[in-house]
Amino acid sequence: MKKITIILLAFVCLTHTYAQERELVQRTFKSTRVINTHSVETLQKNKLDFRVGHRFGDLAGDAGGWATFYGLENASDVLIGFQYGITDRLTAVLTRTKGAGPHRAIVNAQLKYRALWQNDEMPVSVTLLAGTGFSTMQASENPEALNRFEKYSHRFSYVYQAHIARKFSDRFSLQITPSYIHRNITAFDIDNDIFSIGAAARVQLSKVYAILVDVTAPFSEQHSNGDFTLPVGFGLEIDTGGHIFQINLTNAQGMAETDYIPYTNALWAEGQFRLGFTISRLFNL
Amino acid sequence: MKNIAFVTFLIISIIIFAASTFIDKNNFEINENTPVAEVLLQLGEPTPDHTQNKETTKDLVAIGKNIVLNGLSSKTGEGGRRQSKHFVCTSCHNVQREDPILSISDPEARLEYAQQNGLPFLQGTTLHGVVNRESWYNGDYDKKYDPRKIKPAQTDLREAIQLCATECAQGRELKDWELESVLAYLWTLELKMDDLDLSNADLQRIENGINDASQRSELVQFIKSKYSQASPATFIDQPDNLEAGYQLKGNADKGKLVYDLSCKHCHENGRYSMFVLGDSKMDYRFMKRNFTKYTRYSTYHVISYGYATNGKRQYMPNYTLERMSKQQIEDLRAFFERESE
Numbered sequence: 001m002k003k004i005t006i007i008l009l010a011f012v013c014l015t016h017t018y019a020q021e022r023e024l025v026q027r028t029f030k031s032t033r034v035i036n037t038h039s040v041e042t043l044q045k046n047k048l049d050f051r052v053g054h055r056f057g058d059l060a061g062d063a064g065g066w067a068t069f070y071g072l073e074n075a076s077d078v079l080i081g082f083q084y085g086i087t088d089r090l091t092a093v094l095t096r097t098k099g100a101g102p103h104r105a106i107v108n109a110q111l112k113y114r115a116l117w118q119n120d121e122m123p124v125s126v127t128l129l130a131g132t133g134f135s136t137m138q139a140s141e142n143p144e145a146l147n148r149f150e151k152y153s154h155r156f157s158y159v160y161q162a163h164i165a166r167k168f169s170d171r172f173s174l175q176i177t178p179s180y181i182h183r184n185i186t187a188f189d190i191d192n193d194i195f196s197i198g199a200a201a202r203v204q205l206s207k208v209y210a211i212l213v214d215v216t217a218p219f220s221e222q223h224s225n226g227d228f229t230l231p232v233g234f235g236l237e238i239d240t241g242g243h244i245f246q247i248n249l250t251n252a253q254g255m256a257e258t259d260y261i262p263y264t265n266a267l268w269a270e271g272q273f274r275l276g277f278t279i280s281r282l283f284n285l
Numbered sequence: 286m287k288n289i290a291f292v293t294f295l296i297i298s299i300i301i302f303a304a305s306t307f308i309d310k311n312n313f314e315i316n317e318n319t320p321v322a323e324v325l326l327q328l329g330e331p332t333p334d335h336t337q338n339k340e341t342t343k344d345l346v347a348i349g350k351n352i353v354l355n356g357l358s359s360k361t362g363e364g365g366r367r368q369s370k371h372f373v374c375t376s377c378h379n380v381q382r383e384d385p386i387l388s389i390s391d392p393e394a395r396l397e398y399a400q401q402n403g404l405p406f407l408q409g410t411t412l413h414g415v416v417n418r419e420s421w422y423n424g425d426y427d428k429k430y431d432p433r434k435i436k437p438a439q440t441d442l443r444e445a446i447q448l449c450a451t452e453c454a455q456g457r458e459l460k461d462w463e464l465e466s467v468l469a470y471l472w473t474l475e476l477k478m479d480d481l482d483l484s485n486a487d488l489q490r491i492e493n494g495i496n497d498a499s500q501r502s503e504l505v506q507f508i509k510s511k512y513s514q515a516s517p518a519t520f521i522d523q524p525d526n527l528e529a530g531y532q533l534k535g536n537a538d539k540g541k542l543v544y545d546l547s548c549k550h551c552h553e554n555g556r557y558s559m560f561v562l563g564d565s566k567m568d569y570r571f572m573k574r575n576f577t578k579y580t581r582y583s584t585y586h587v588i589s590y591g592y593a594t595n596g597k598r599q600y601m602p603n604y605t606l607e608r609m610s611k612q613q614i615e616d617l618r619a620f621f622e623r624e625s626e
Contacts, residue, residue, distance in 0.1 A: 026554045026555075026563075027554075027561065044555060046367075170566070170567060171567075204567065206567055206570070206571070207565075207567040207568055207571035208571070241559050241560030242559035242597075284371050285370060
């Protein structure tokens with residue numbers, strides 16, 4: 001881990017110097033998140049992003065339909081939090097999510113660093129993200145439960161991501177996101193470590209409206225067996241200048257990376273997808 | 286003996302009197318770098334209240350420059366605390382000459398001058414020569430601000446700076462040392478004789494006139510006629526019929542200049558506004574579509590009245606006729622229409 005940190009720091013210093021004099025491509029995505037996944041964007045210095053996200057219950061299937069008013073009466077996850085631009089390249093993220101997996105009441109703390117910035121000589125932007133999810137829920141009395149938290153460290157999960165994106169035109173951007181998730185505690189015979197690859201895209205319809213898509217494919221035996229499924233999301237983004245609104249449909253139940261990547265088990269074909277929305281507002285701080 | 290002593294005393298007195306008369310003659314020389322304010326002082330004009338002792342304030346210049354150009358305040362003149370979260374002085378004001386003729390406020394000429402000199406085309410009057418003016422917040426700005434704030438600001442540059450810091454920049458009031466530092470920096474932007482575009486003959490005439498009391502008043506008027514003592518400000522009204530506009534034929538190429546040098550100064554990449562504008566067709570189509578709508582997004586509306594939202598301190602200041610003409614607004618509209626096709 002120390003070697004990785006040193007290599008990353010060296011990479012950061014080199015890339016920062018390289019990009020300084022070029023005209024940088026801005027707004028590959030309009031927000032720091034696509035639907036489920038983070039986007040390559042970092043906040044401008046001294047900008048504060050306040051964000052509220054909500055995922056309702058299943059639209060259809062056994063847990064959906066009229067009985068739950070197509071999921072609107074349930075909440076599979078809620079996110080409230082802030083992001084702050086420490087510099088134009090470095091953003092700190094602090095959110096609280098309800099959680100949809102075995103761990104709940106999760107405090108997520110992340111740092112995003114924009115290592116590479118697309119310009120006329122650099123074809124892509126790259127942002128590195130490192131974070132932790134800390135479950136603050138009460139420990140269970142059940143010794144078999146994942147939230148027994150026999151050790152304090154069992155409350156922690158970690159995420160490391162690289163967001164590699166290119167703005168092809170004002171109308172189209174594409175992002176690839178390799179990720180590594182580590183959970184300090186998992187169920188028996190389930191991997192603590194999961195690698196995944198994600199993709200996200202933005203299609204700008206007009207100055208205000210855009211279509212967003214993201215998908216993440218975790219590589220684990222449980223995902224291969226079908227115990228867990230790929231989180232996929234589709235969204236409509238509305239930019240009013242200062243506010244970004246998003247309405248989406250996704251099968252992911254959780255909203256934090258350490259939640260939705262390893263624990264999504266909902267099937268589109270069985271109606272186990274949900275409506276969601278996100279509102280974010282920028283402040284000068 | 287007494288007579289000799291008396292005569293000697295008389296001769297010495299005469300010599301001393303003659304010498305003092307000779308010394309009293311002013312040898313003030315004027316060249317292109319001579320500050321206009323100094324020349325006016327030599328011509329008997331009173332010292333402006335905002336005058337500083339340049340020797341004692343020279344260390345404040347770097348501090349003031351940091352505040353004006355970067356919006357940051359520190360006693361070292363580097364980095365420091367922001368004066369405003371939303372704006373810096375140069376969001377709305379240039380610090381260089383921005384008019385080809387200093388005595389005439391003509392936005393058409395200023396736009397051309399801005400293009401030639403790589404300057405933005407801004408709502409606020411340049412800070413170059415602001416210390417040479419005799420009044421500030423002129424014209425229709427009376428309508429915009431609380432009279433208790435604007436009246437002092439109109440005749441006192443320090444008050445004008447504070448009003449700008451708190452109302453226009455939506456920031457905090459400057460501390461005394463910050464205010465003096467800003468003023469020290471502004472004095473480095475004072476007008477020089479070269480800025481007045483005078484001939485050598487005019488300069489000589491002024492230099493000669495300093496020692497001739499009968500010419501001083503006329504020379505003062507002559508010098509002051511070469512630059513504006515105030516910055517006229519006439520608020521615009523949006524057209525009654527937005528479709529018809531101001532009924533002037535727009536020039537799309539000039540409109541592009543307005544867009545590049547004015548709109549994008551604040552809106553490009555979210556520099557001073559969260560409403561981002563760039564060079565995408567989607568931006569042009571949005572602007573064209575909203576130009577003639579009777580909503581707050583209409584460009585006629587925001588140019589004339591500015592834009593503000595309740596509870597949000599960041600806002601867009603309006604343009605006056607002297608800072609953007611009706612013709613230029615129509616030029617901007619023509620540009621959006623052309624680029625939307």
